[in-house]
Amino acid sequence: MGMFSVLDISAAGMDVQQARLAAASANLANAxxxxxxxxxVYKPVSVVVHSVPVSAAGGLPRPxxxxxxxxxxxxxxxxxxxxxxxxxxxxVALPGTDPISSMLELISISRGYEANLRAFDVSxxxxxxxxxxxxxx
Amino acid sequence: MFEAxxxxxxxxxxxxxxxLRQAVHTTNIANAGVDGFHRLDLVFDTQLRALASSADEGAxxxxxxxxxxxxxxxxxAVRLDQEMALMAxxxxxxxxxxxxxxxxxxxxxxxxxxxxxx
Numbered sequence: 001m002g003m004f005s006v007l008d009i010s011a012a013g014m015d016v017q018q019a020r021l022a023a024a025s026a027n028l029a030n031a032x033x034x035x036x037x038x039x040x041v042y043k044p045v046s047v048v049v050h051s052v053p054v055s056a057a058g059g060l061p062r063p064x065x066x067x068x069x070x071x072x073x074x075x076x077x078x079x080x081x082x083x084x085x086x087x088x089x090x091x092v093a094l095p096g097t098d099p100i101s102s103m104l105e106l107i108s109i110s111r112g113y114e115a116n117l118r119a120f121d122v123s124x125x126x127x128x129x130x131x132x133x134x135x136x137x
Numbered sequence: 138m139f140e141a142x143x144x145x146x147x148x149x150x151x152x153x154x155x156x157l158r159q160a161v162h163t164t165n166i167a168n169a170g171v172d173g174f175h176r177l178d179l180v181f182d183t184q185l186r187a188l189a190s191s192a193d194e195g196a197x198x199x200x201x202x203x204x205x206x207x208x209x210x211x212x213x214a215v216r217l218d219q220e221m222a223l224m225a226x227x228x229x230x231x232x233x234x235x236x237x238x239x240x241x242x243x244x245x246x247x248x249x250x251x252x253x254x255x
Contacts, residue, residue, distance in 0.1 A: 006160045013167025051174045060164040060208070063171050112169060115217050119163045122228050126159060129235055130152075133242070 005059070006123045012062040013116035017109050019047045019065045024105045031097040037087040042095040043070040044102075071096075141245055148238045154179070154206055155231040161208060162224040169215040176213045176220075179206045 027044040035041055045068045051061035073096030081090030161177050168174040 006163050009160070009163050009167045013163075013169075016167070016171075049171045051168050051171050060160055060177070061168060061174070062164070063168050063174075108170075111217060115166045115169070115221060118221065119166045119224060122224060123159055123163055126156070126228060126231050129232065133235065133239060 007120060009060060009062045010116050010120035010123065012064065014113055014120075016047070016049050016063045016065055017113040017116065019049075020105070020109045020112075023047050023068060024102055024109060027095075027097045028099065028102045028106075030095055031099060031102075033095060034083065034085040034092050036085055037093075041075040041093045044073060044095060044097045045070055073097075141241060144241050145238075148234060148241065152231070152234050152238070155227060155234055157206060157208075158227045159224070159231065162220055162227065165215045165220050166217065166224070169217055169220070174215070175210045176215045177208055178211050180209055 023045050030042040033042045047065050048067045048069050049063050050066050052064050053059050053061050075093040076096050077091045078094055079090055080086055080092045083092045086092050158179055161179055165176050
């Protein structure tokens with residue numbers, strides 16, 4: 001394992017958290033998006049992450065975002081007959097995003113990013129201290 | 138007489154393993170929450186204990202210096218708080234080893250300058 005691949009692993013961890021942040025933000029931003037009756041309603045998305053070895057010969061796995069998946073949650077019907085997207089019964093279909101779950105997800109993402117950043121800092125600090133050994137008089 | 142070679146060999150080996158520990162912590166933190174990922178761990182101390190108990194008394198270099206730790210997947214999920222605490226502990230251990238390395242180098246430097254300082 002190369003000296004710097006440990007930094008790459010932390011960077012991959014931060015990339016994953018950023019992708020999760022983008023998905024959670026999109027879900028929250030579209031929580032009130034409506035569409036014309038019969039048209040598909042926005043479905044919350046989630047990132048798909050897999051662990052893959054750093055090298056073909058094995059090594060420590062790093063997380064990689066392999067895609068996004070739409071969550072199969074039913075739309076939320078709200079009675080609002082005055083809404084331009086209301087159906088003939090007066091109901092408007094809203095995405096099945098749960099704002100509380102999304103907020104908790106944001107907290108989890110924030111903690112995950114901070115942990116990866118801290119691990120990056122510690123690894124870099126230890127490398128720097130090791131390199132400084134030869135510079136002392 | 139002060140012999141530095143076995144000490145450097147021992148410290149170098151310990152530093153390699155401490156660096157590997159840091160890499161394992163980093164991997165666990167980066168992969169926390171990934172489906173199917175189980176916390177990784179090093180089986181090194183277990184080997185050490187087993188070998189240390191049977192080490193030769195008169196050996197110039199401890200017989201476990203050549204042992205290679207193995208990275209194994211446990212059955213546990215990653216807990217970020219636990220992993221951060223372990224990383225902090227192992228980081229201090231790594232710095233202690235660096236300090237020992239530095240002091241050994243300092244002794245050699247003192248000997249080279251015939252005790253007159255660097």
